[in-house]
Amino acid sequence: MKGKETFATFIYLLFVLSLMCTALPVFAGGSQDTEIGESSYGPPNISDLNPLQIIQNAFREVAKKVIPVVVEIDTVDVIRGSYPSIESPFDFFFGPREGIPRQEREFRRWGLGSGVIVKTTGKQVYVLTNNHVVGEAEEISVRLHDKRQFKATLVGKDPRKDLALVVFETDESIPVAVLGDSDLVQVGDLVFAVGNPLGFESSITMGIVSAVGRKPLTGSQIAGFTDYIQTDAAINQGNSGGPLVNIKGEVIGINTWISSPTGGSIGLGFTIPVNNAKTAVEDFISKGKIDYGWLGINVGDPSSELKKDMEIADIYGAFVYDVFKDSPADRDGLLPGDFITHINGEKIQDRSSLVFAVGDLPIGRIAEFEIVRYAENMTLEVKISERKEEREIEKEKKSIWPGMSVLHITEDIQKQLNLPRKMGEIIVGNVSPGTTASTAGFRPADVIKEINGKTVKNVMDFYRAINGKVSREVVFRIYREGNELTISLPNK
Numbered sequence: 505m506k507g508k509e510t511f512a513t514f515i516y517l518l519f520v521l522s523l524m525c526t527a528l529p530v531f532a533g534g535s536q537d538t539e540i541g542e543s544s545y546g547p548p549n550i551s552d553l554n555p556l557q558i559i560q561n562a563f564r565e566v567a568k569k570v571i572p573v574v575v576e577i578d579t580v581d582v583i584r585g586s587y588p589s590i591e592s593p594f595d596f597f598f599g600p601r602e603g604i605p606r607q608e609r610e611f612r613r614w615g616l617g618s619g620v621i622v623k624t625t626g627k628q629v630y631v632l633t634n635n636h637v638v639g640e641a642e643e644i645s646v647r648l649h650d651k652r653q654f655k656a657t658l659v660g661k662d663p664r665k666d667l668a669l670v671v672f673e674t675d676e677s678i679p680v681a682v683l684g685d686s687d688l689v690q691v692g693d694l695v696f697a698v699g700n701p702l703g704f705e706s707s708i709t710m711g712i713v714s715a716v717g718r719k720p721l722t723g724s725q726i727a728g729f730t731d732y733i734q735t736d737a738a739i740n741q742g743n744s745g746g747p748l749v750n751i752k753g754e755v756i757g758i759n760t761w762i763s764s765p766t767g768g769s770i771g772l773g774f775t776i777p778v779n780n781a782k783t784a785v786e787d788f789i790s791k792g793k794i795d796y797g798w799l800g801i802n803v804g805d806p807s808s809e810l811k812k813d814m815e816i817a818d819i820y821g822a823f824v825y826d827v828f829k830d831s832p833a834d835r836d837g838l839l840p841g842d843f844i845t846h847i848n849g850e851k852i853q854d855r856s857s858l859v860f861a862v863g864d865l866p867i868g869r870i871a872e873f874e875i876v877r878y879a880e881n882m883t884l885e886v887k888i889s890e891r892k893e894e895r896e897i898e899k900e901k902k903s904i905w906p907g908m909s910v911l912h913i914t915e916d917i918q919k920q921l922n923l924p925r926k927m928g929e930i931i932v933g934n935v936s937p938g939t940t941a942s943t944a945g946f947r948p949a950d951v952i953k954e955i956n957g958k959t960v961k962n963v964m965d966f967y968r969a970i971n972g973k974v975s976r977e978v979v980f981r982i983y984r985e986g987n988e989l990t991i992s993l994p995n996k
Contacts, residue, residue: 562751563710566696569753571706572649573681574698574746577633577656577670579615579641615641618699618746619670620681620755622785627673629654632785633745634760635661635727638668646672649706660788664796664863666727666760667781668745669788681747684754686777689713689733697737697759697773699746711737711771718774719856726761729796729863731856732774733757739773748775797865798891800831801838802904802936805855809912813963814843815879821845822858826936829903836886839877840906841967846874863891878964906970906993907939908932908946910963921949927983928953930960944993951983 617637623630631646638644644656654672661668693713701707715734720726735748739759748757757775764770787794806814806823814823824842827833844852847861848871865871865888873884891897901907911933913923921931928951935946952960955969956979970978970993977992 563696566749566751566753567708570681570696570698570747570749570755571708572679573621574649574706575619575621575631576647576700576705577617577619577631577637577745578645578647579617579638580643581613581615581640582642615639616700616703616742617744618742618759619646620745620747620758621678622681622683622755623789624678624680627675628671629674629678630659630785630789631656631670631672632758632781633668633670634758635663635666635668637745638670644670646670647705648678652676660792660794662784662788662794664727664729665776665780665784665794666730667758667776667784667794669785682752682754683778683782684750684752684756686733686756686779689716689750689756689777691715694751695735695737695756696749697735697739697743697746697775698749699739699743699759701738701740701742703742707743709738711735711773714771716777726774727776728856729859730776730780731860732760733777735773735775736771737773738769738771740769741767743773747778795867796863796891797867797871797888798832799838799862799886799888800828800833802826803844803855803858804909806843807911809914810963813912814841814876814967815964816843816876819843819845819876820854821852821876822855825909826904826907826939828900829905832886832889834905837884838873838875838886839967839971841877841964841971843876844873845876846872848872862888878968901936901938902940902943904936904939907941908935910952910966912963913951923951923983927951928960929962930966940994945991946980946982946993947984949984952980953983953988954981955979 615637617633619631619633619637621629622632638658638661641658644658645653646656647653654674656670656672659669659671691713694710695713696708696710698706698708712735713733714736716731718732718734720728720732733748733756737748739762743759744761746759747755748759750756755778757777758781759773759775761774762769763772763774784794802825803822804825806816808817810823811817811819821843824833824838824840824844827838827840844858846852847858847865850861852858852861867888867890870885870887873886875882875884909932910930911917913929913931917923917931918925923931930952932946932948932950932952935942935948952966954960955966956972958965958969960966960969977994980991980993982989982991
């Protein structure tokens with residue numbers, strides 16, 4: 505039975521390939537390669553070729569077009585530090601003895617990656633790659649497919665999108681890649697990954713687009729200011745920074761990371777869509793960095809219970825959990841508990857789409873936000889400012905309001921935490937470290953009974969209360985481990 509299925513699959517594949525013949529006239533007639541079994545050096549007549557030969561010619565044309573624009577990027581990191589002197593073999597094998605003086609030393613660490621030539625201006629040749637390929641390198645060199653090698657310098661890099669741009673100078677002729685439109689990419693498209701995996705230069709692999717719009721998990725180390733194209737084209741260490749191209753040889757993405765339990769390719773490769781990189785190239789050249797819009801909120805994808813309490817069930821968007829004090833959101837009226845559905849008329853699907861949309865908003869310009877607040881539709885205009893570095897944002901955590909999230913107490917939560925019945929309807933889910941809520945003493949699993957003397961019956965009551973006009977502080981009466989406590993939260 506298994507043999508019959510395999511044969512049927514093979515017949516079906518040949519049928520599909522024969523249908524594809526009509527879609528590949530440019531490649532079929534343009535190859536200058538001699539076909540297997542032929543002695544003529546001229547291009548084959550399409551009528552003499554079978555479907556597999558036509559597909560092969562198409563793949564060869566892609567390789568000819570793309571391999572010359574893909575480069576090997578070699579980097580050197582210089583690591584400096586103070587180390588004890590090694591004065592004898594005893595010191596080398598057993599460690600330095602006490603009292604041995606320390607010396608300043610340098611160690612050189614080599615790195616390898618790929619890049620794609622995306623632009624030339626006069627003598628300057630620009631190569632796009634990943635931020636993690638160049639890292640903190642003090643020396644960068646670019647090696648072309650034809651073995652020419654050039655010293656390069658960093659133009660700019662960005663860890664949020666994991667992109668970097670380097671430049672080298674030459675009077676010689678340099679080929680440039682054709683950038684495609686990644687918005688047109690669909691699941692099932694044939695694609696090719698090109699680069700220098702494991703040091704094997706100018707390698708090309710083939711696969712399909714397995715998925716589009718992939719997003720890294722929240723809290724992962726993967727760059728989060730872009731979505732990803734997923735492909736099963738083999739990608740390994742050294743492919744980073746190289747292109748993913750379509751059947752026309754157009755760059756549709758920059759290969760960035762793989763998901764693998766072994767560290768090798770298992771068919772789960774991820775690529776930054778080229779449309780997310782096009783503006784980055786110009787930003788790097790003009791400013792040396794990528795500017796991001798800053799709204800000043802912590803957002804997430806609400807649970808079904810939260811959506812039910814806030815009367816936003818069956819609506820797509822992103823939920824505002826916290827607002828940074830003195831941020832654009834705070835100044836122009838966004839509140840915790842708001843549910844953002846559109847920005848400048850564009851639909852917001854979830855947290856990730858909001859992060860991408862806000863990051864791309866022009867700095868200093870006003871953006872229109874459509875929100876749902878307390879089950880009513882509203883529109884707010886917010887003037888966007890520039891996003892700071894992540895370490896600077898981290899320092900401002902103490903200014904976020906309220907600094908904690910809450911959820912409705914379900915029967916499962918009540919049983920898991922062994923809560924008395926009728927003790928309250930709302931429980932604290934998360935308290936952000938370093939925030940006002942954390943400093944005030946809130947803990948996860950605190951049951952909120954009252955705010956400012958009023959009973960809290962659902963999550964909407966919670967947000968109405970903390971967003972109300974209170975002079976100095978918001979007073980909470982909570983239940984915790986058999987005790988009732990009062991906690992005051994300084995008003996934002």
